[in-house]
Amino acid sequence: MNDADRNALKREAAEAAVELVEDGMIVGLGTGSTAAFAVEALARRHRQGLRFVGIPTSERTAAQAKAAGIPLSSFAEHRQIDLTIDGADEVERGTLNLIKGLGGALLREKIVANASRRLAIVVDGVKLVDRLGTHAPVPVEVVAFGLEVTQAALKVFAAEVRPRLTPAGDLFVTDGGNRILDCHFAGPMADPARLEDRIRRVVGVVESGLFIGRADPVFVADGQGVHRLDSARAHRGRPPILVVMGVSGAGKSTVAKELAARLGWSFEEGDALHPEANVAKMHGGIPLTDADRQPWLESVAAWIDGQRAKKQPGIITCSALKRAYRRIVIGDRPEVRLVYLRGSRDVMAEHLAKRSGHFMPASLLQSQIDTLEEPGPDEDPLVVDVGPPVDQVAHEVIRQLGASATLPS
Ligand SMILES: O=C(CO)[C@H](O)[C@H](O)COP(=O)(O)O
Known part of the structure; x- marks a missing residue:
């Protein structure tokens, strides 16, 4: 130029x-x-x-x-x-x-x-x-x-x-x-x-x-x-809340933390909201049922409502694999945007192989993939491929958020 x-x-x-x-x-x-x-x-x-x-x-x-x-x-x-x-x-x-x-x-x-x-x-x-x-x-x-x-x-x-x-x-x-x-x-x-x-x-x-x-x-x-x-501070009226979703191994926590650091928004690890019984089941390699997931999804929704009540933006991880789960988490909360981390089975498996100290064993990946209902266009998700390094993935989310990340008036 x-x-x-x-x-x-x-x-x-x-x-x-x-x-x-x-x-x-x-x-x-x-x-x-x-x-x-x-x-x-x-x-x-x-x-x-x-x-x-x-x-x-x-x-x-x-x-x-x-x-x-x-x-x-x-x-x-x-x-x-x-x-x-x-x-x-x-x-x-x-x-x-x-x-x-x-x-x-x-x-x-x-x-x-x-x-x-x-x-x-x-x-x-x-x-x-x-x-x-x-x-x-x-x-x-x-x-x-x-x-x-x-x-x-x-x-x-x-x-x-x-x-x-x-x-x-x-x-x-x-x-x-x-x-x-x-x-x-x-x-x-x-x-x-x-x-x-x-x-x-x-x-x-x-x-x-x-x-x-x-x-x-x-x-x-x-x-x-x-x-x-506009900065996030300027939009306390209706600040966005991102639900970072995808199967185990998609890198939800890593990407969400990176986004939280870049945007300066609150972060919550959705997995930390699981009841103990769910954690024990996952540890044992037993897939969760819909009934198991219900109280957990309600806790995720409660965290989102807490942010809304404080009028603050936020980012929470939640696999949100089925449309019905997303209905519980999102409901009629207009602030919530889905960020769907998409990737091949191989990429997820590779991420899981590198991970230690997490209760979700790699063996559950296939059951997660089988359960996953990818979000449809009516759910207006941000869809981001997770092969590249985390800073590129975060950049892509922010790029797609565009006006919402920078919160225009
Ligand atoms: O911080 C500044 C001066 O101290 C300027 O705002 C900054 O350098 C941008 O300058 P320019 O508009 O000429 O590119």
């Missing part, structure tokens, strides 16, 4: 976000080329009569906003910002966690984001990734004193830590007079929240460019249009 096309996408995303601004708001103004389009659009709305004041995240943005006639303010007058519109370097699908700071303004951006009721992020589609760290390094703002020592300390986490330089080859200096160390990772990050925590504990670090659980919503322009992605 050339620069002109990419700029057109950035502009589209920015203009969609600016629609969120209402009369009388205090608006945080982000930094970077995408945020600059938002500032431009805001200036236009200001000329059309919209009243708001801006709090900029950098000297650069302050200069742009001032030149465009946007009235500016500061934290001396306003402690609380209604809405901030900012760019990002990467947005993680599902969690909406971010990497920010390639534009060098991460500290002020984080202060402004923290003081904001909402942080709207505007990006082009290239920046939407399955895992943070796919393309961008994590910028870390550090004090100038002891730069080399801080750099060495950060090397514990990153494959490479490079001081940010200006085009002229000098050390880049932030608006706060600090330096930036860009942390490059060998591959995508498994646990950005933990990493953020660990980086911040390094002496000399002022702030990291990891923004965890802050973005809401994200506007992504990708050539097909502008998609609005």
